[in-house]
Amino acid sequence: MWFYIVRRFNLFVLTVAVLYFLVFLMLVALPGDLATNISGQQQASPAQLAELTQTYQLDKNWFNQYISFINQRIHGNFGISFTTNQPIYDEILKFLPATIELCVYATLVALIVGFPLGMLAAIQSQKPADFMVLGVSLIGYSIPVFWLGVIAIMYFGLELQWLPVAGRLNLLYQIEPITGFTLIDIWLSNLEYKQLAYRDAFAHLVMPTLTLAVIPATMVMRITRTAVREELNANYIKASQSRGLSPATIMFRHALPNAMQPIISQLSLQLSTLLTSAMVTEVIFSWPGIGNWLIDAIYQRDYPVISAGLLICAGFIILVSVLTDVVLIATTPKRRSAIDGSS
Amino acid sequence: MPLLDIRNLSIEFDSPHGRIRAVDRVNLSINPGEILGLVGESGSGKSLVAKAIMGILNDRWHVSADRLRYNGVDLLSLSAKERRKLMGREIAMVFQEPKSSLDPNDTVGHQLHESLPTDECKVSFFQQKKWRNERIRGLLHQVGIRDHERVMKSYPHELSEGVCQKVMIAMTIAYKPRLLIADEPTTVIEAGAQAQIFKLFRKLNQLNEVSILLITHDLEHVESWTESITVMYCGQTVESGLTKHIFKQPFHPYTMALLQSMPHFDEMLGHKSQLTTLSGCVPSLQHLPIGCRLGPRCPRAQRKCVQVPQMQKSRGHYFSCHFPLIDDEEPS
Numbered sequence: 117m118w119f120y121i122v123r124r125f126n127l128f129v130l131t132v133a134v135l136y137f138l139v140f141l142m143l144v145a146l147p148g149d150l151a152t153n154i155s156g157q158q159q160a161s162p163a164q165l166a167e168l169t170q171t172y173q174l175d176k177n178w179f180n181q182y183i184s185f186i187n188q189r190i191h192g193n194f195g196i197s198f199t200t201n202q203p204i205y206d207e208i209l210k211f212l213p214a215t216i217e218l219c220v221y222a223t224l225v226a227l228i229v230g231f232p233l234g235m236l237a238a239i240q241s242q243k244p245a246d247f248m249v250l251g252v253s254l255i256g257y258s259i260p261v262f263w264l265g266v267i268a269i270m271y272f273g274l275e276l277q278w279l280p281v282a283g284r285l286n287l288l289y290q291i292e293p294i295t296g297f298t299l300i301d302i303w304l305s306n307l308e309y310k311q312l313a314y315r316d317a318f319a320h321l322v323m324p325t326l327t328l329a330v331i332p333a334t335m336v337m338r339i340t341r342t343a344v345r346e347e348l349n350a351n352y353i354k355a356s357q358s359r360g361l362s363p364a365t366i367m368f369r370h371a372l373p374n375a376m377q378p379i380i381s382q383l384s385l386q387l388s389t390l391l392t393s394a395m396v397t398e399v400i401f402s403w404p405g406i407g408n409w410l411i412d413a414i415y416q417r418d419y420p421v422i423s424a425g426l427l428i429c430a431g432f433i434i435l436v437s438v439l440t441d442v443v444l445i446a447t448t449p450k451r452r453s454a455i456d457g458s459s
Numbered sequence: 460m461p462l463l464d465i466r467n468l469s470i471e472f473d474s475p476h477g478r479i480r481a482v483d484r485v486n487l488s489i490n491p492g493e494i495l496g497l498v499g500e501s502g503s504g505k506s507l508v509a510k511a512i513m514g515i516l517n518d519r520w521h522v523s524a525d526r527l528r529y530n531g532v533d534l535l536s537l538s539a540k541e542r543r544k545l546m547g548r549e550i551a552m553v554f555q556e557p558k559s560s561l562d563p564n565d566t567v568g569h570q571l572h573e574s575l576p577t578d579e580c581k582v583s584f585f586q587q588k589k590w591r592n593e594r595i596r597g598l599l600h601q602v603g604i605r606d607h608e609r610v611m612k613s614y615p616h617e618l619s620e621g622v623c624q625k626v627m628i629a630m631t632i633a634y635k636p637r638l639l640i641a642d643e644p645t646t647v648i649e650a651g652a653q654a655q656i657f658k659l660f661r662k663l664n665q666l667n668e669v670s671i672l673l674i675t676h677d678l679e680h681v682e683s684w685t686e687s688i689t690v691m692y693c694g695q696t697v698e699s700g701l702t703k704h705i706f707k708q709p710f711h712p713y714t715m716a717l718l719q720s721m722p723h724f725d726e727m728l729g730h731k732s733q734l735t736t737l738s739g740c741v742p743s744l745q746h747l748p749i750g751c752r753l754g755p756r757c758p759r760a761q762r763k764c765v766q767v768p769q770m771q772k773s774r775g776h777y778f779s780c781h782f783p784l785i786d787d788e789e790p791s
Contacts, residue, residue: 241518242519352560352561354515357513358546358552358554359547360544360547360548361543370564374562374564447564449616
């Protein structure tokens with residue numbers, strides 16, 4: 117077991133090293149001075165330039181540069197932004213929680229909606245309920261996020277005026293950002309009108325979360341449906357039926373735990389889709405998250421920010437896929453054994 | 460009264476070529492305490508019959524029968540819940556691939572625990588675990604597993620097929636069933652363990668009066684372990700009767716061919732001579748011949764064979780053939 121965890125960790129380190137190398141290559145290839153691109157220092161004075169050369173070993177060969185680039189990034193030195201001249205690390209800390217908040221809520225909604233519906237479709241295989249779920253998921257999967265967001269803003273935000281169209285919280289509420297997650301910050305703050313603040317934060321959350329949740333929910337539905345259906349046709353289900361176990365026992369004690377493994381591994385593959393649509397959603401709803409920040413940086417040709425955003429997003433996806441692997445190994449008895457676990 | 464009585468059981472499914480009858484009017488009956496062999500090639504519908512008795516066929520199969528009675532109870536008219544109750548307690552089934560018939564994600568001990576009869580547990584809540592473990596240990600010893608500790612803690616993939624099959628049998632006998640359906644129980648098991656499994660069946664049959672429906676394509680096992688057999692070809696019953704009678708004098712050409720395909724080493728086989736087989740191969744389900752399905756391959760087939768032959772009886776020996784292998788002088 118520990119052996120495999122160490123192996124996966126090695127894989128993680130190597131993949132991240134490759135990722136850093138690609139980003140480093142990008143910074144070298146981009147127009148402009150490498151010292152400027154890598155640190156974000158524009159019009160550096162000779163003294164600053166000398167210091168940068170020292171930190172990033174720019175006078176040595178590319179390998180030393182690459183190593184010191186990794187070294188700086190790992191220690192939290194992402195340089196400064198071209199546009200704001202703020203340390204990028206601080207900006208990440210400011211924007212990342214908003215994205216995480218949005219993604220977590222959207223994933224929760226997707227799971228809560230998608231999982232039971234997928235199970236229902238699998239149990240009612242080839243019956244009206246199944247076709248309904250399939251149809252709904254196909255429609256949901258085909259709707260582009262940007263269109264859905266704009267339509268939602270037009271209808272619920274402008275026409276009905278039920279929900280606010282942009283931002284995370286009304287400016288009326290002065291919440292000190294401690295963790296960066298609005299709901300937790302409200303809880304930690306000592307406002308007198310917490311209830312109102314909560315209601316406002318929820319109202320801001322509803323549309324982005326639901327818009328973002330549509331595609332993951334349909335994916336969860338389809339993946340769950342396929343996985344559970346496959347398990348329900350397996351031999352051991354027939355055997356447990358023949359032993360007279362109740363359908364609920366068969367479903368929740370045998371079929372579901374076995375179906376969870378393909379579901380988890382498939383969903384972790386879909387994480388990049390979630391992150392991309394999160395970026396689009398953030399832009400539409402002016403959600404001050406990492407996607408919004410990154411897309412702004414792309415418009416501004418803010419190379420240090422682009423490279424930092426790349427490192428963060430790709431690194432997050434690699435981390436999650438490695439963690440999924442570890443979880444899968446830990447929960448699948450067959451993979452824990454020496455022969456099968458090597459794959 | 461027979462324990463299991465099946466008359467004209469048909470199993471059909473809808474295909475793009477119309478409704479196909481995979482099992483065509485099969486008759487079967489098992490008396491209490493009997494071991495009946497159901498013999499046929501792969502794809503002859505033996506497993507379908509077993510699954511139809513258990514009621515675990517998918518929705519796409521349509522089962523119909525004139526009679527499908529277990530101990531006087533019509534199985535087809537039972538509700539799912541009543542049937543489940545009967546399944547675990549009275550009728551049990553052992554499957555072809557024991558390893559895939561156990562949940563790969565669960566320890567063997569827990570799966571055994573699940574199939575224990577909980578209503579027989581008369582002890583208080585705190586002693587239940589002890590009671591269960593004792594019962595499981597007893598069951599495992601009964602099927603010949605000594606190192607119960609290790610087996611209970613293992614996952615199915617850590618055990619051999621033979622041990623898995625024994626565990627499956629232990630699960631089925633937890634409720635002391637009266638009928639055990641064994642669907643090719645030894646096809647994937649190594650030879651040494653095969654004999655153990657059969658001995659176990661024999662022991663269950665003799666000590667607990669369990670009737671056993673043994674589904675197999677291995678004639679040698681049938682000859683040595685069963686009292687009577689039913690032979691199937693392509694979803695039709697061709698012959699049934701006492702094992703020794705059929706092995707002595709088969710009436711149906713297909714049974715004859717089956718028996719001839721068994722090598723008999725006492726008959727001085729010629730060096731490198733070919734074993735007798737029927738020409739041709741089993742028809743696919745889309746192209747089943749009408750009438751007697753053996754027709755195109757049968758050495759004795761005549762024009763009359765395009766009609767399905769009626770089941771005939773001759774001295775406790777049933778067969779369905781227009782031109783049986785009986786000496787013509789004898790009245791059939």
